[in-house]
Amino acid sequence: MRIGTIRNAGGERRLVLGATLGGTVLLLDARGARAARGGPALPHDVEAVIAGGTEALDGLAALIDWAVSAADPAWFADPDTARWDIPCRPGKMLCAGRNFRSHRNEGAPAAEPTLPTGFLKLPETLLPHRGTVRRPDDVTEMDHEVELAAIIGRPLRDATAREAEEAIFGYALFNDLSARDWQKREMQEKLLLLGKNFPGFGPFGPWIVTRDEIPTIADVTLRLTVNGEERQKGTCADMIFPFPELVAHWSRIGFAPGDAVAGGTPEGVALHRKPDPTPFYLKPGDVVRAEASGIGALETVIGGDSGDAA
Structure with a gap:
């Protein structure tokens, strides 16, 4: 799985996942897709994904599958135009x-x-x-x-x-x-x-x-x-x-x-x-x-x- 962090127009950090749609790798807004699907809470940032281990990754993998199937363009962004942040914040x-x-x-x-x-x-x-x-x-x-x-x-x-x-x-x-x-x-x-x-x-x-x-x-x-x-x-x-x-x-x-x-x-x-x-x-x-x-x-x-x- 590809996991990253971007900043939205307001400067807020957002968790994004790599999702292949129509043969192109796009950024999936994890929070937006999860809000649309409902269900159990999922991590909102990369640090929480790392801390959540296998359970967090399994939940995000299921979210990617659902979002690709639904294919709502509101949840996807072009990685070439995104405002990237560092993916996580290492303490050291x-x-x-x-x-x-x-x-x-x-x-x-x-x-x-x-x-x-x-x-x-x-x-x-x-x-x-x-x-x-x-x-x-x-x-x-x-x-x-x-x-x-x-x-x-x-x-x-x-x-x-x-x-x-x-x-x-x-x-x-x-x-x-x-x-x-x-x-x-x-x-x-x-x-x-x-x-x-x-x-x-x-x-x-x-x-x-x-x-x-x-x-x-x-x-x-x-x-x-x-x-x-x-x-x-x-x-x-x-x-x-x-x-x-x-x-x-x-x-x-x-x-x-x-x-x-x-x-x-x-x-x-x-x-x-x-x-x-x-x-x-x-x-x-x-x-x-x-x-x-x-x-x-x-x-x-x-x-x-x-x-x-x-």
């Missing part, structure tokens, strides 16, 4: 660093690590599909990283890899935007925070696709283009630590429903372009499109120095 997002072999080796080749390492992405960085992110005045090396993020479906602590896999609710696209100039300065001190956490540096969504829709994560292909030019491409088979291992390892911190774990990025980032990465860094006006097979696409516009993340 943990991001794996250099977790694809191709990315780990595109700079200076390095031995594979013995445990996952990474960094935090603050919730304030998260940006919806088709959002515009401001490039800060003092950032000239703005980079992209197409990633897949696992969304945690239930409380989890000190889990095994099997328990961690079973706790994954679904997956969403994520673009780990990075200020490489700041990142390099921070990493000289063996630290990393600001270089990953400027406002809007975490495009996220638009869909969460439930785990049952993606039986083999290793087969998922990640791709990123800038203004239509391909910059990154790779499959999740290249991950050093697959999602169950990442989630299990970091479950020592403790996860709540809706938290997210990003799995890393394939090769092709601007930082490691040779001989000169400068032309490949993101600039105002660039349109960045991150894609994952079976999941969808996430677009971001890079704004000028006077713009704001939106």
Whole structure:
């Protein structure tokens, strides 16, 4: 199932579901369709869907079937014209660093690590599909990283890899935007925070696709283009630590429903372009499109120095 969040004309967050009508995937307004059908209450937002587990998903699946059969256009919207919000609001997002072999080796080749390492992405960085992110005045090396993020479906602590896999609710696209100039300065001190956490540096969504829709994560292909030019491409088979291992390892911190774990990025980032990465860094006006097979696409516009993340 595809689950997302949009905002209506009044700015209210609305739960939407992916529904195929006449061969086209449309947005089903879950609240409107449920009000028309009647029956038992259903979750009104993605956070409640995640918390509701299998029972909530079964109820929404039945609603989709009923709405498609009734085919009332009042309940459906075009995803290309919707005002998207981030699909859910993670309390924390943990991001794996250099977790694809191709990315780990595109700079200076390095031995594979013995445990996952990474960094935090603050919730304030998260940006919806088709959002515009401001490039800060003092950032000239703005980079992209197409990633897949696992969304945690239930409380989890000190889990095994099997328990961690079973706790994954679904997956969403994520673009780990990075200020490489700041990142390099921070990493000289063996630290990393600001270089990953400027406002809007975490495009996220638009869909969460439930785990049952993606039986083999290793087969998922990640791709990123800038203004239509391909910059990154790779499959999740290249991950050093697959999602169950990442989630299990970091479950020592403790996860709540809706938290997210990003799995890393394939090769092709601007930082490691040779001989000169400068032309490949993101600039105002660039349109960045991150894609994952079976999941969808996430677009971001890079704004000028006077713009704001939106």
